[in-house]
Amino acid sequence: MTVQCKYCEKRAQLKRPKTGHAVCKSCFCSIFEEEVHQVITEYGLFRKGDVVGIGASGGKDSTVLAYVLNELNKRHSYGLKLHLVSVDEGITGYRDDSLQSVKRNESEYAIPLTVVSYKELYGWTMDEIVKEIGRRNNCTFCGVFRRQALDRAALKLHVNKLVTGHNADDIAETVIMNTLRGDIARLQRCTNIVTGSESLEEGDLVPRCKPFKFVYEKEIVLYAYHKKLDYFSTECIYSPNAYRGYARSYIKDLERVHPHAIIDIIQSGDHMTARVDAKMPTRIECTRCHYISSQILCKACILLDGLNSGKPRLSLTKASRPLAVSKEVCSKKDKVSKGKECSGSCGCAEIQGNDINYF
Amino acid sequence: MATCNDNDDKVETFTTAKPKLYSKCVKCGNKASIIARIKDAMCIGCFDAYYVHKFRAALGKSRLFLNEERVLLAYSGGINSVSLLSMVKRGLDESSHKKLQFLVDVIFIDEGCLFGDTWNSENILMIENLTTLGFRFYILKLESYLHPSLKLCIQTFDTLTIGWPVYTIHLECEKSRLLKIFESCHSSNKQQLLELIRYKLLTKFAYEFGYNKILMGDNATRLSTQLLHGICRGKGSLANYDITFADTRFPGLYFCRPMREFLAKEIVFSVNISKLKYFNFPNFDSVNRSANKSSIFHVTEDFLAELHSLQPFTTSTVFRTGNKLSPLNTGQSNICALCMLTHEYSITNTTLCYSCQRICDNVKGEFVTLLPILFM
Numbered sequence A: 001m002t003v004q005c006k007y008c009e010k011r012a013q014l015k016r017p018k019t020g021h022a023v024c025k026s027c028f029c030s031i032f033e034e035e036v037h038q039v040i041t042e043y044g045l046f047r048k049g050d051v052v053g054i055g056a057s058g059g060k061d062s063t064v065l066a067y068v069l070n071e072l073n074k075r076h077s078y079g080l081k082l083h084l085v086s087v088d089e090g091i092t093g094y095r096d097d098s099l100q101s102v103k104r105n106e107s108e109y110a111i112p113l114t115v116v117s118y119k120e121l122y123g124w125t126m127d128e129i130v131k132e133i134g135r136r137n138n139c140t141f142c143g144v145f146r147r148q149a150l151d152r153a154a155l156k157l158h159v160n161k162l163v164t165g166h167n168a169d170d171i172a173e174t175v176i177m178n179t180l181r182g183d184i185a186r187l188q189r190c191t192n193i194v195t196g197s198e199s200l201e202e203g204d205l206v207p208r209c210k211p212f213k214f215v216y217e218k219e220i221v222l223y224a225y226h227k228k229l230d231y232f233s234t235e236c237i238y239s240p241n242a243y244r245g246y247a248r249s250y251i252k253d254l255e256r257v258h259p260h261a262i263i264d265i266i267q268s269g270d271h272m273t274a275r276v277d278a279k280m281p282t283r284i285e286c287t288r289c290h291y292i293s294s295q296i297l298c299k300a301c302i303l304l305d306g307l308n309s310g311k312p313r314l315s316l317t318k319a320s321r322p323l324a325v326s327k328e329v330c331s332k333k334d335k336v337s338k339g340k341e342c343s344g345s346c347g348c349a350e351i352q353g354n355d356i357n358y359f
Numbered sequence B: 001m002a003t004c005n006d007n008d009d010k011v012e013t014f015t016t017a018k019p020k021l022y023s024k025c026v027k028c029g030n031k032a033s034i035i036a037r038i039k040d041a042m043c044i045g046c047f048d049a050y051y052v053h054k055f056r057a058a059l060g061k062s063r064l065f066l067n068e069e070r071v072l073l074a075y076s077g078g079i080n081s082v083s084l085l086s087m088v089k090r091g092l093d094e095s096s097h098k099k100l101q102f103l104v105d106v107i108f109i110d111e112g113c114l115f116g117d118t119w120n121s122e123n124i125l126m127i128e129n130l131t132t133l134g135f136r137f138y139i140l141k142l143e144s145y146l147h148p149s150l151k152l153c154i155q156t157f158d159t160l161t162i163g164w165p166v167y168t169i170h171l172e173c174e175k176s177r178l179l180k181i182f183e184s185c186h187s188s189n190k191q192q193l194l195e196l197i198r199y200k201l202l203t204k205f206a207y208e209f210g211y212n213k214i215l216m217g218d219n220a221t222r223l224s225t226q227l228l229h230g231i232c233r234g235k236g237s238l239a240n241y242d243i244t245f246a247d248t249r250f251p252g253l254y255f256c257r258p259m260r261e262f263l264a265k266e267i268v269f270s271v272n273i274s275k276l277k278y279f280n281f282p283n284f285d286s287v288n289r290s291a292n293k294s295s296i297f298h299v300t301e302d303f304l305a306e307l308h309s310l311q312p313f314t315t316s317t318v319f320r321t322g323n324k325l326s327p328l329n330t331g332q333s334n335i336c337a338l339c340m341l342t343h344e345y346s347i348t349n350t351t352l353c354y355s356c357q358r359i360c361d362n363v364k365g366e367f368v369t370l371l372p373i374l375f376m
């Protein structure tokens, strides 16, 4: 029995993971592109003349993002100057290979590529860091360093917007992670399609956006397959984040029961606010590297200090310490009911008070 | 993006070391026999005292209950409400200064119509148990929600008549309408719908009979699952209502959850210590589970349970996350016709919030026409 494509006369060749609609190959690809275009216009992600840096890892998400953005830019005359930005963490057998695929994209799509490396920025490669600290916390180093590295590259290239390939699955997963961690501050903003200027804690200098916020990972894979895009599909050899792995497979399980769950989780994330007003930390500059920071030293500098002085573990706790300035306002009611003054550094009573003993 | 995420510089590690087995009671130093929470081993006596204290503290902290006030207790026969009722009973039996100051009546909602009217010896036993406790109690069939007057639908028991409930009114018509609504609702949404209707029926009952507080048996384990489940269903900050001590979504009425800080495990311990009998009447969750039909709720329940076994603070952290959420105080007040929450989403042509809209999605024709009946 042949099923007809929902949108044209042709025979349907696949079932859209997101909606379950039967579609043909070419309709799938054009819907995929059209939906990204809609998000870009609806949220006003770009302005004419923007220099847009595409965080390119060589993986499927950023490869598809570069390809689609390049197509849409031409098709709808966005007037963007695109630039591929890659970070070389210095991971033998992983990043050196994936960078090869970014380089091939550079020539295929004719988008210039700039690579910044941890080695040149920080004096350490990830291989060296792992040798120093073992495999346990290396993702923390990598995450902090990568964030800054992209910003630094963006500044160097006069890029005024960074786009990343985070897809709907990634964002849903982050909502779940932050719920499990009780990280309400991040929960409030982790689904924002544009982050940057307003979110100091992350320290972004250049606004970042996620045009794939509503794009399912499965559809990215399908799109890359049908367009025969060249990407690198090995996972980072140092990524042992078991906890995130659990959240990931939870999302997959939910998707299996009901594909719409991913969008529903993002919808939730978009509408989550904290009960107490969280006072936003004031922006200061890192006294050493002048990167934006909320402490005297930025996270990267603290971690680097640790590495260079041979005490990387100590620096980990320092860097992950809650921000000194981010006090949550303690409401009067809590003070009264708990019968004690809030200490000021607050959590507030919710965290310090009775509950903690029981849990 | 593999298992590492650009936006994430936090990495959790599981506590791989097996928790030390604490053999001594943390309170009195005697031999411990209960470990409900890690590092909190207790002997039976101390655990019982802790349990009672915590229950009373939850009630007291709320400062909601007035002297001599008649409060309704929603009793399902399940382990949570059995424990809740026994705690209340103990509170009422206390000597003067410790005695609970309010009065409690019990309501049992008979959901049998959805599961083939399986009123059986278990139900009889449940009623016998209830009667020995000496509470005034009501039995109300779920389908009476569709009847204009609940006064005509209730079955009251006093301590003398024990036996099969004889309903004075036939609810066949209501029953078939209700069944139609459930038949047309997607199987993974049925439990959600049942819970909403149960809440609405309790509300209707409370309004008609002049109660303004209803005690519910939900525990922390259940509520954290509910919270995460709500997030997976697009509830956002509104998920907070499902777990607060006093849920005030229905005007003039408090749904109170005095058991909300107990882990499921603690309730099991307590019920076992006191040798209380509890019952498992069917619901869509258990029906789906035994039919191996997975649902968002099951997946969530299993996920949290597994994570909690690896990371013993999971339940409490999720629970606290929920406590920190605040529904938006937007000027506009859209009250969802199904869950009665003020929601911030402006979806055109609907009186439902995002999440309820999703419950009603993909339903077969008739449901949509029947739905307005529920909006009362």
Ligand SMILES: [Zn+2]
Pocket: A005, A006, A007, A008, A009, A010, A023, A024, A025, A026, A027, A028
């Ligand atoms: Zn087609």
Ligand SMILES: [Zn+2]
Pocket: A286, A287, A288, A289, A290, A291, A297, A298, A299, A300, A301
């Ligand atoms: Zn710095």
Ligand SMILES: [Zn+2]
Pocket: B025, B026, B027, B028, B029, B030, B042, B043, B044, B045, B046, B047
């Ligand atoms: Zn003891």
Ligand SMILES: [Zn+2]
Pocket: B336, B337, B338, B339, B340, B341, B352, B353, B354, B355, B356, B357
């Ligand atoms: Zn609703």
